[in-house]
Amino acid sequence: MPGPCNSTRKRTKAKSSRSKPRLSFESTSSSNTSWSHIRTPSPVLSVSVPRVAGQESGSSFGGDDPCSSAVLPPKPFIHDPGNGHRVRDMPAFLSSFFAQSPSLDDPLCAEFSQNEVLQMLCTVLPEETALILWYNKSRSTSRICPACQRLYRLGDVLPDHTDEDSSRFDLSPQLEREQSISGLCSALCFILASYNYPAAIKSAWGHMAEEMDEDAWTRLNSSGDGNADSPVSIGLGMLVRMTRLHDLGLAQLCLPDLEFEEAIYSDCEDAFFQI
Numbered sequence: 001m002p003g004p005c006n007s008t009r010k011r012t013k014a015k016s017s018r019s020k021p022r023l024s025f026e027s028t029s030s031s032n033t034s035w036s037h038i039r040t041p042s043p044v045l046s047v048s049v050p051r052v053a054g055q056e057s058g059s060s061f062g063g064d065d066p067c068s069s070a071v072l073p074p075k076p077f078i079h080d081p082g083n084g085h086r087v088r089d090m091p092a093f094l095s096s097f098f099a100q101s102p103s104l105d106d107p108l109c110a111e112f113s114q115n116e117v118l119q120m121l122c123t124v125l126p127e128e129t130a131l132i133l134w135y136n137k138s139r140s141t142s143r144i145c146p147a148c149q150r151l152y153r154l155g156d157v158l159p160d161h162t163d164e165d166s167s168r169f170d171l172s173p174q175l176e177r178e179q180s181i182s183g184l185c186s187a188l189c190f191i192l193a194s195y196n197y198p199a200a201i202k203s204a205w206g207h208m209a210e211e212m213d214e215d216a217w218t219r220l221n222s223s224g225d226g227n228a229d230s231p232v233s234i235g236l237g238m239l240v241r242m243t244r245l246h247d248l249g250l251a252q253l254c255l256p257d258l259e260f261e262e263a264i265y266s267d268c269e270d271a272f273f274q275i
Contacts, residue, residue, distance in 0.1 A: 083159040084150040084185075090131040093144075098151075099135070100142035113138035120250055129235040136183035137248070143179060146239055147189035154179055161188045174206030181208065182243040193236035196224030209244040220244065 077089035078098060087093045102113035111117070112134065121130035132146045141154045152158055154176075175187065184190045187205070194201045203216035212220070220241050228234075242248040 078151065083161070084152060087144055087149045087151055090128050090135075090144075094131065094135065100139050102138045103140035106140050109138050109140055117250065121248070125238060126231050126235040129232070129239055132183065133239055133242070133248070143183040143185070145183055145185035145189050146236060147184055147192050148186075150185050152179075152185060158185055161186055177206040181206070182239060184240075190240075193240050195233060196227050196237045197222075197240070198225065198227070204240060204244060207244070208246070212244065217244075 077092035078085050093099055103109035118134045121134055132144045136143050144151055178184055197220050200216040200220040203213040209217055224237055
């Protein structure tokens with residue numbers, strides 16, 4: 001039965017429990033209670049980032065540009081915009097397994113594959129145009145269009161650049177022969193390459209020099225109408241002119257004092273290499 005004494009005892013006990021001081025972490029560590037289950041975090045180790053070659057101190061990347069080429073992979077040298085693969089970098093392409101080996105079983109391709117021929121082409125054409133022409137003449141079936149850099153093989157059915165409908169193709173005999181002669185893959189690319197020689201386009205399309213109209217050949221051998229004066233346009237015009245000749249006109253380039261007109265208009269394709 002509760003009474004005055006019991007209630008007083010309970011209040012005294014509660015008061016004494018509230019007034020008891022709270023133990024600190026330091027005091028508990030010296031007591032008999034075990035705190036082995038409490039672990040402090042390990043110190044963070046400093047990680048050293050390997051420096052990229054050419055990287056300046058105090059910078060996480062090479063130079064001030066966070067997208068420096070030193071830490072990015074090289075750009076692809078072949079890409080496909082949707083209507084055929086394009087070669088972006090000729091030197092990289094030639095050193096890759098995508099490039100077809102020179103056709104040494106073909107006597108004419110074997111002669112054109114010589115490094116001396118490439119050196120002569122580089123003296124009269126821009127480097128990329130010279131490499132493309134050298135590649136096309138030293139390979140029997142593989143071609144790179146000098147105008148749009150499309151990679152293809154002779155006999156491939158290629159979409160036309162001007163048609164939105166990719167199911168339409170141009171398979172004219174003249175186009176097939178032009179692809180074999182110069183590597184220009186379409187009529188549009190041939191027109192772009194011959195832009196400085198509009199009067200010779202019709203006669204030169206798919207024909208060699210001996211098959212062209214004499215007046216058109218004379219115009220093609222001139223300095224052109226000057227419609228485009230960029231090095232690329234001039235180089236493409238020279239490529240159209242050179243590929244009308246079986247020896248690319250290299251005989252005249254090496255021996256300008258000799259007369260090669262008969263060899264140019266003959267059916268002998270290796271006139272230059274027999275000199």
